[in-house]
């Protein structure tokens with residue numbers, strides 16, 4: 050049974066890190082004219098209203114996208130500026146109170162020659178995603194389980210791209226399944242960049258996930274994490290991160306400059322001033 054709905058969380062501090070990395074990787078792929086493919090294993094609705102009942106329930110975006118404006122006036126981070134440009138483009142197209150999901154961001158950054166494959170299981174979110182993309186012949190949407198659907202679609206004809214893996218982790222076995230998914234996908238499509246999102250609710254689970262990925266025999270893995278308060282058993286999600294296989298070489302230096310200020314701002318906006326923490330690590334080097 051699927052109960053997770055991203056509309057409750059859209060634009061929160063976890064989305065900020067995830068989407069700014071997604072935009073950075075897609076912009077890196079756009080540096081060459083050669084086509085890229087974007088694969089989104091857990092696409093959700095594609096775009097969100099921040100004035101919906103769901104978004105208003107805990108107003109999580111207040112501790113995420115809404116807190117960034119103060120930082121933008123004094124940043125020289127291309128990552129942050131590019132992400133903000135994409136968010137603004139979504140607002141210009143759909144209204145001031147909207148926030149783009151990963152499918153909207155991809156669709157916005159794709160060129161004529163690029164292609165996308167997106168998976169979503171929840172009927173309502175699938176309907177919204179189909180509505181957003183049905184006129185776009187570059188994008189194929191499938192209402193299938195991506196853990197099997199992604200592998201069946203590999204290798205794609207286009208041999209460069211980004212695979213975003215963003216499960217809700219409602220089912221605890223997802224922490225193991227994502228490692229198996231990346232291993233199997235990487236065997237078929239080794240040249241892609243993989244970006245796996247994870248929440249820190251139980252630190253031990255993330256440590257196991259990292260250990261399993263390190264032992265998977267895949268080279269060039271980096272991890273980036275942004276936490277708003279120390280690990281805890283009572284606060285729910287206290288941090289979230291992205292693990293990338295084959296990241297652009299520019300990503301780590303760019304995030305190393307951005308993460309301290311971004312973390313401090315977002316921790317503050319979530320009511321945890323001075324308690325933020327971040328990680329930027331090479332889990333496996335380029336030579337394996």
Ligand SMILES: C[S@@+](CC[C@H](N)C(=O)[O-])C[C@H]1O[C@@H](n2cnc3c(N)ncnc32)[C@H](O)[C@@H]1O
Nearest residue numbers: 055091092093150151169170171194195215217
């Ligand atoms: C965290 S949300 C995705 C958010 C989206 N990637 C974004 O950044 O805008 C996770 C989504 O995965 C969907 N989902 C869960 N299990 C799935 C599966 N096995 N295959 C495809 N979609 C799945 C859920 O219905 C949910 O909408």
